[in-house]
Amino acid sequence: MDIKIKNLTKAYGNEVIYHDFSIKFPENKITGIMGPSGSGKTTLLNLLAGVTAPDDGIIEGVEDGKVSYIFQEDRLLPWRTVKQNLCFVLDKEQESMVTPILEMVGLAAYADYYPKALSGGMRQRVSIARAFCYPSSLLLMDEPFSSLDFELKDRLTEDFKRLWRQDPKTVIYVSHNRDELTKICNAIYLLKEKPVKIEKIT
Numbered sequence: 732m733d734i735k736i737k738n739l740t741k742a743y744g745n746e747v748i749y750h751d752f753s754i755k756f757p758e759n760k761i762t763g764i765m766g767p768s769g770s771g772k773t774t775l776l777n778l779l780a781g782v783t784a785p786d787d788g789i790i791e792g793v794e795d796g797k798v799s800y801i802f803q804e805d806r807l808l809p810w811r812t813v814k815q816n817l818c819f820v821l822d823k824e825q826e827s828m829v830t831p832i833l834e835m836v837g838l839a840a841y842a843d844y845y846p847k848a849l850s851g852g853m854r855q856r857v858s859i860a861r862a863f864c865y866p867s868s869l870l871l872m873d874e875p876f877s878s879l880d881f882e883l884k885d886r887l888t889e890d891f892k893r894l895w896r897q898d899p900k901t902v903i904y905v906s907h908n909r910d911e912l913t914k915i916c917n918a919i920y921l922l923k924e925k926p927v928k929i930e931k932i933t
């Protein structure tokens with residue numbers, strides 16, 4: 732199902748971030764969102780995730796409990812191993828998918844390691860694997876690779892694309908980096924001004 736935001740308004744105090752804002756995110760496509768700091772990118776993801784409530788308007792097509800998030804920081808549970816971090820979001824019968832997904836991101840040999848024994852790039856690969864283990868239809872990504880160096884970014888982009896091709900989801904991908912978005916996204920929007928106006932840039 733496409734995700735449709737219709738006539739949404741969201742303000743924090745006197746600061747109106749979105750006013751009568753509408754956009755459609757097509758099903759199983761990757762939509763990129765760019766915009767300057769403070770323009771409302773994270774707010775948009777939080778509205779979609781249901782973490783933030785709109786003041787007005789509607790959001791259609793987000794299935795309850797079927798949203799995954801990948802953040803800039805990995806947010807793994809430090810007291811659980813890699814495998815346990817993945818199993819944590821799954822039902823018992825879904826656990827058989829953990830090993831194949833870890834293989835796809837090249838981390839099968841690290842299944843029993845704790846996050847602190849992995850590099851930052853490896854931990855972020857675990858976050859990506861976790862997002863694809865969870866049976867979500869919507870994946871929200873907030874600057875997922877911005878703390879990584881150039882080579883790692885490329886490696887993780889490839890890992891991400893491989894997983895997404897095998898299990899397409901609707902993805903909303905926030906980044907400051909246009910090159911990163913161009914490599915991954917089917918369409919890219921720029922958030923401008925406040926209240927937000929959008930411009931489709933590809």
Ligand SMILES: Nc1ncnc2c1ncn2[C@@H]1O[C@H](COP(=O)(O)OP(=O)(O)OP(=O)(O)O)[C@@H](O)[C@H]1O
Pocket residue numbers: 743746748766767768769770771772773774775
């Ligand atoms: N919970 C909140 N309470 C009050 N103001 C908020 C809250 N969350 C966000 N804002 C304000 O809303 C505006 C948009 O914030 P948001 O985090 O969505 O921007 P962003 O585009 O993601 O920025 P960045 O690129 O720096 O992460 C900012 O001015 C911010 O201060």
